[in-house]
Amino acid sequence: MTTVDEQTGIVEVDSDLRAADGRVPGRRGLATRQKLLSATRELLDSVAYRDLKVVDIAQEAGTSPATFYQYFPDVESVMLALASDLSEAWHDDLRKLVSNRDWDGDPDGSAKVVADGMLEFWTRHKPVLRVLDLASMEGDLRFREIRAFLLAGATSALMDLASERHIPGDPMASAGVVVGMLAHVANHQHGLERWGVPHDVLVDTVAGIIRRTIVGLP
Amino acid sequence: MTTVDEQTGIVEVDSDLRAADGRVPGRRGLATRQKLLSATRELLDSVAYRDLKVVDIAQEAGTSPATFYQYFPDVESVMLALASDLSEAWHDDLRKLVSNRDWDGDPDGSAKVVADGMLEFWTRHKPVLRVLDLASMEGDLRFREIRAFLLAGATSALMDLASERHIPGDPMASAGVVVGMLAHVANHQHGLERWGVPHDVLVDTVAGIIRRTIVGLP
């Protein structure tokens, strides 16, 4: 999270980073905080968010529960931080993914690169993105905000594309639905593949929907 | 859930319905069980699954935590039962939704009815379906099975349609992706509408994707 202090105008990275007692953490403290974040991400591979306990995170990080509370008020806040970091990473990846793509000359290839890239990113960070999805669905405003920001880049990129092409229908709705579809397919990839749909067929199918819905080609 | 006892061949509705001590519940017991189910569904409207406590469910149902454990081993099992019931209900709704639809004469209207119907069902039962989605994503096999069964009806209906029409691409993948998209849009409807996409535009967009992807019309 990058923010600008309204009072001083100072740009701070990971602002509001302060321990429970109000102190600003130093080198050692930041390392501990990082260890807690990593431990949480690690645990999320094997245990459901619902069953994530402070005790376990602390143990995995090689520290005590009391220390956990020095850096985060609860487990949800760790997720928020992880999701926020991911949001940054995604915007970097996205830039490489959609910029300078030849939609006129090679619409199929372009759609495929976007579909594949997003699927890959979602698969790589599945555990955190899963929680982001759930918490958003359940109405948590802070998670919703991050999710909206995370999807906004992809959505607006596709929306612009749809607008340029003057496709029938609402560009915003089309882009929003397509991006949601990508996220959903990524999350349930495993299920579809178990149903007998191989990964590359899935990518082709999704790319086809992007092409027809956004680019406006048959 | 309807099952057939392999040994006896006896068809049982809600088989394995037995209290914690192994007794088969009578009229009064079934009523209590039902009250617990309703209470859970009720609570799910206002509190996140993650925060659903046995104490709260018991209180909402006007009984004690100990009674809860008479009928369910844990909160997850209640969700399983609710999801299972929903799965039955959906298959009934689905039958009315897709049967005798005129895809050749009125593809737009047909696609719209399916899109609208599914969105409506998902919205009506959002809390339970949300949990079903989450638990499936997190890899819980029992929830996955129910989700697969729930989506299978819609998926195979669309798959058959896609096969008949000889659309390019894999019918199974197309149907799976489209059904997933519908579920996802239903879950995140609120977000899209807040983004300024009205409900009817959303339905049109989704119907358009169904038409182009499944029916094979521009």
Next chain:
DNA sequence: TCCCGGACCTGACACAGCATCAGATACCGG
């Protein structure tokens, strides 16, 4: 080198929710 002050960590504790059981209560057929 030693020491000292602040940054950091943790053991101990009070409390909430989980899960279980023995015993109390409610209901039904006779």
Next chain:
DNA sequence: CCGGTATCTGATGCTGTGTCAGGTCCGGGA
């Protein structure tokens, strides 16, 4: 009205939460 079984619950041990006061670690100054 009574006995027996189905149903319910108060009491209880246990796991995990969240908060202190006080201990440990570390780097900079003498």
